[in-house]
Amino acid sequence: MKRRDFLKTSIVASAAVMGTSSVLSANETHQPNDRRKVSNMAFPEKRPLITYSDRPPLLESPRSTFARGITENDEFFVRWHLPDIPTHIDLDKFSIKINGMVKKELEVTVAELKNDFEQVEVTAVVQCGGNSRSAFTPTPGGVQWGSGAMGCAKWKGVRLSDLLERAGLQKGAHWIGFNGEEKAAYYKTPNFVRELELSELDDHVIVAYEMNGEDLPYLNGFPLRLIIPGYYSDSWVKMLSNITVTDKYKSLFFMDKAYRVPDNETEGETPDHLVKKTKPITHMNVKSVIGYPENGMKIYHNSHIVVRGVAFDGGHGIDKVYVSVDGGKSWDRAELKRENGRYAYTEFRYTYKPTKYGKLQFMAKAVNYLGDEQPFAKDIPWNRGGYKYNGIDEVTVEVI
Amino acid sequence: MKKIILIASLLTGSLFAQVKGDIEVPYISYQIKMGKGFDSVQANCLMCHSFGYILNQGPQSKLFWDKKIDKMVEEFKAPITKEDHKIIAEYLFKHYGNGKLK
Numbered sequence: 001m002k003r004r005d006f007l008k009t010s011i012v013a014s015a016a017v018m019g020t021s022s023v024l025s026a027n028e029t030h031q032p033n034d035r036r037k038v039s040n041m042a043f044p045e046k047r048p049l050i051t052y053s054d055r056p057p058l059l060e061s062p063r064s065t066f067a068r069g070i071t072e073n074d075e076f077f078v079r080w081h082l083p084d085i086p087t088h089i090d091l092d093k094f095s096i097k098i099n100g101m102v103k104k105e106l107e108v109t110v111a112e113l114k115n116d117f118e119q120v121e122v123t124a125v126v127q128c129g130g131n132s133r134s135a136f137t138p139t140p141g142g143v144q145w146g147s148g149a150m151g152c153a154k155w156k157g158v159r160l161s162d163l164l165e166r167a168g169l170q171k172g173a174h175w176i177g178f179n180g181e182e183k184a185a186y187y188k189t190p191n192f193v194r195e196l197e198l199s200e201l202d203d204h205v206i207v208a209y210e211m212n213g214e215d216l217p218y219l220n221g222f223p224l225r226l227i228i229p230g231y232y233s234d235s236w237v238k239m240l241s242n243i244t245v246t247d248k249y250k251s252l253f254f255m256d257k258a259y260r261v262p263d264n265e266t267e268g269e270t271p272d273h274l275v276k277k278t279k280p281i282t283h284m285n286v287k288s289v290i291g292y293p294e295n296g297m298k299i300y301h302n303s304h305i306v307v308r309g310v311a312f313d314g315g316h317g318i319d320k321v322y323v324s325v326d327g328g329k330s331w332d333r334a335e336l337k338r339e340n341g342r343y344a345y346t347e348f349r350y351t352y353k354p355t356k357y358g359k360l361q362f363m364a365k366a367v368n369y370l371g372d373e374q375p376f377a378k379d380i381p382w383n384r385g386g387y388k389y390n391g392i393d394e395v396t397v398e399v400i
Numbered sequence: 401m402k403k404i405i406l407i408a409s410l411l412t413g414s415l416f417a418q419v420k421g422d423i424e425v426p427y428i429s430y431q432i433k434m435g436k437g438f439d440s441v442q443a444n445c446l447m448c449h450s451f452g453y454i455l456n457q458g459p460q461s462k463l464f465w466d467k468k469i470d471k472m473v474e475e476f477k478a479p480i481t482k483e484d485h486k487i488i489a490e491y492l493f494k495h496y497g498n499g500k501l502k
Contacts, residue, residue, distance in 0.1 A: 044423035053452035054428040083448050088422030139458035139498075141468065185448045188477035215418035219425075222418055253475045 027270075029380040031394050033134035033146045034295050038062055045217040047074045052143050056080035056182070057219055061148035067291030067308040069339060069347040070123070071151030073212050078219045079128050079149060079233070081192045081254070084183040086239065089223055096163075096207065096224055100177075100245035103168030110209055110223050117158035117166075122204055123340035124229035125152045125312045126236055129259050129281040133386035135377060138271055140386030147289050147393070152310070152345040155227045157208035160201055163243070172247045174198055178226055181239035190253045194235040196228075198245075200282075204229045204315075204343070207240060229343035230315035232281045232388075234259040255280070261383050268381020283314035286374055287390040288321055288348065288366035297397045299360070304353050307334070309393070310345035311366035317342035319371075323350040324363040328376065328392065331365065354399040361396045430455060437491030440484045448478060454496065463502035465492040 039051040043059060050060035059078040065071050091110050098106040108116075127150035134144040143149075164176075179193045206227045209216065216222040221238025228235055234254070261267045262275035269275040288311035299305050311318045318338070322331035334350040346366075354360050367373040377391030430451035432438075445454065457468075466489045472478040473485070480488070 039428075041426055041428065043426060045419060051428065051452070052456045053450045054426060055450045056453075057425055058452070058456075085425070087424060134458070139460065141457055141460065141464060143453075144456050144458050184476070186477050186479070189448075190475070190477075218419070218423045257475065 027137055027382065029135050029137065029377045029382065029389070029391060031135060031377055031391070032132035032389065033144060034063065036060070036146055043078070043219060045074060046076075046078070046219060049075065049077070050146065050148060052145075055083045056085065058143055059219070060145060061151055063147065063289070063294050064291060065148065065151065066289045066310045069152065069310060069337065069345045070212060071153060073153070073214055073217050073220070076151045076153065076211075076217070076220055077128070077149050079143075080182055080219075080238070082182040082184045082189070084185065085218075086181050087218070089181075089218075089239070091223060094223055094241070096241055096243065098163060098167045098243045098245075100243075101170040101173040101247060102164075102245055103170060104166075106163070106167045108163070113158050113207065113209060113224075117162050119156060120159055120206055121154060121156045122206060122227060122229055122343060123152065123154045124204075124227060124343040125150060125284070125345055126227075126233045127151075127284055127287075129232040129234050129387045130385065132389035132391075135380070135389045135391060136382050136386045138382075140382070140384055142386055150289075152312070152340075153211045154213070154340070155206060155208040155225075156210035156213075157206040157224070157227065159203055160205040160207055160226070160243075161203055163207065164245070167245075169198075169245060173245045175246045175249050176201065177242075177244040177246065177250065178235070178237040178240060179242040179244070180221070180237045181241050192237070192254055193250075193252050194237055195249060195252060195255055196235060201228075230283055230313075232259070232284055234281065258385070259387070260385065261387050266381050267383060267388065269383055271382070271384070274384055281387050284312070285388055285390045286313040286318070286366050286368045286372045287311065288318075288364045288374065289393050290362060290364050290395045293362070293395055293397050295395050295397070298400050299354060299397050301354060301357055301399050304351055305397075307348075307350040307352060307362050307364075307395075309348050309364050311336075311348055311364075312343075312345050313366070313368040313372070315343050316368045316370050316372075318346040318366055319369045320367045321346070321348040322365045322367070323348075323352075324365070325352060325360065327361065328363055328365075334364070357399050359396055360399050361394055363392050363394050365392045428452060433495040435491060435495060437487040437494075440487045441491055444478065444480045444484055444488060445472075448472075448476065454492070457496070459496055459498040460492075461498055461500040461502050462489065462493045465489050465497070468492075
């Protein structure tokens with residue numbers, strides 16, 4: 001190998017590590033990075049996943065998980081903000097505290113949650129606001145997620161509204177802050193506290209202790225986690241231990257600076273002209289991802305392939321999913337399986353018989369009941385945080 | 401009465417319970433580039449996060465890395481001295497930069 005060739009190869013290799021590619025045209029949003037492989041190291045209660053960091057743990061689910069409507073607990077993505085996560089929780093001692101502008105302060109153990117309140121279940125997608133961030137150019141700061149910072153589980157717990165009712169809200173109560181047990185290395189670092197307006201919290205919001213019929217895995221927030229169906233996961237506080245009701249909004253780093261997008265119609269901006277007014281990311285937009293086949297797979301000529309994937313939005317529900325095999329010129333309806341309600345993954349399935357040899361590209365596009373449909377990746381404007389990517393998904397296979 | 405309590409606890413118990421005892425999050429040794437300023441990176445950054453967090457930001461501009469360190473100091477209250485700030489920014493831009501100043 002000539003030296004120049006060697007240099008070229010090593011540049012390509014390091015680009016793959018860094019999550020970018022030199023062939024992409026400038027400032028155009030593209031498909032998220034799909035080249036990362038699961039690591040050879042498993043984290044507690046997890047299978048090996050795509051691993052970005054051990055402290056705090058950042059783990060991504062592989063594409064194969066999008067072939068099913070429910071994501072297994074041991075394949076579910078993991079995202080923490082602060083380095084110090086309790087590695088042991090004694091359920092006899094753990095309790096969730098409800099305080100602030102309440103008539104009666106409460107301390108509720110997990111056993112009391114299970115026994116003294118109505119038990120409810122909701123199946124809901126949880127997705128990081130920065131999921132698919134690697135699709136944006138120039139590279140926004142933050143973890144360069146592929147498509148796998150999301151999953152869908154059946155959550156069981158009690159309604160937040162029932163807990164608040166038990167405590168009783170004082171007159172003037174307006175905001176509610178949620179804090180979990182993750183801790184920073186420095187005492188002065190702000191806690192990962194989320195604040196929501198009481199009016200945002202409907203009966204679908206629950207404090208969950210169970211995920212797909214099992215206790216929550218530690219890395220997904222054992223023993224209690226806030227579930228806000230339809231919302232991005234930044235407010236789904238893990239290891240939830242404190243709920244504080246207030247009348248005024250408290251200025252918080254994780255609310256005021258992180259997880260925000262431009263407050264304009266397209267939610268877009270350019271690196272040279274950052275938009276001043278921003279808003280929290282809140283509700284998820286419509287999105288679908290193909291789970292099978294995967295990029296680079298080989299498929300036999302004239303065989304029947306069943307394309308599978310999942311689609312979801314912020315709770316309006318998925319009306320249609322379309323698949324294209326001609327680069328988006330024509331679209332065909334996929335079959336849908338809606339089993340778990342409007343906050344869950346809707347599974348889609350599309351059978352296709354490849355009659356030509358060579359490269360074959362599948363595209364998937366979801367439309368929700370409002371008529372919102374996924375845009376092509378290239379039509380998604382950039383934003384500094386790399387949030388809310390929902391481009392039409394593409395998978396290219398080879399017909400042999 | 402005893403029987404009723406037993407049934408109640410069976411009903412509320414999960415199908416599979418949580419692991420016994422404590423968990424241990426594995427340590428990953430990231431391949432980070434050696435060079436001038438690495439000692440400052442190790443001393444300051446590793447307190448709060450792994451090298452993986454740095455490597456997975458993607459290649460970034462000098463301004464980006466400068467602002468990132470500002471954020472660590474101003475928002476996250478990391479005690480990074482002005483001197484170390486400069487050294488770390490230069491190290492990050494040299495090894496994990498995109499060649500652009502801003």
